[in-house]
Amino acid sequence: AQKITQTQPGMFVQEKEAVTLDCTYDTSDPSYGLFWYKQPSSGEMIFLIYQGSYDQQNATEGRYSLNFQKARKSANLVISASQLGDSAMYFCAMREGQRNSGYSTLTFGKGTMLLVSP
Amino acid sequence: GAVVSQHPSWVICKSGTSVKIECRSLDFQATTMFWYRQFPKQSLMLMATSNEGSKATYEQGVEKDKFLINHASLTLSTLTVTSAHPEDSSFYICSAPPLAGEGTDTQYFGPGTRLTVL
16 A cells, blocks of 8 residues: 555646645554655755644644644645745655654655646 | 755766766764655655665665665765666655754755766
């Protein structure tokens, strides 16, 4: 079974509107972390936001927020007030186990290409 | 934040030659580094975990003899693609785990190396 599922290959949004990128995950480990990364055409991986499995509140970082629904095992990324520069590939990723427990590796989803139009 | 560099940023080589990619932690020491491969329009796939002073740990399906990893110092890990063939053409990204005491859980990613084998 896929550990990280991103069902949207591509999304379109108009500038200044909000957009939600879906991510569901599968793990039996009670301790895990969920990440979202942005990858523009240059290829660099830009860290956006992190949610720990024990975090009580949804993570927020500026225009990015993570809609964490633990029971449904979903961690959707919400981008508010989209900008043209937000056009990029977005990856959801999961780290199983606690941070620093042997440097657990990341598993990535297949990604969602977001295009922001004027 | 911690900075990871990669060299070269892109390389074109003939089939059958070997290519070395360097991954450096610029302002911190990394006993562990990760190597990922990303084919066009696909996700990042972990290839191996590089450990300073010991053998690398390879993911299932990754040929150890083809992708040689050397982590000779606390700031440098190298990936050598031996006898490269066109199917090895890909984007290779390295990363280092988060530092203890840092307020972030994300890995620190290098900018990537685009390999094209003719």
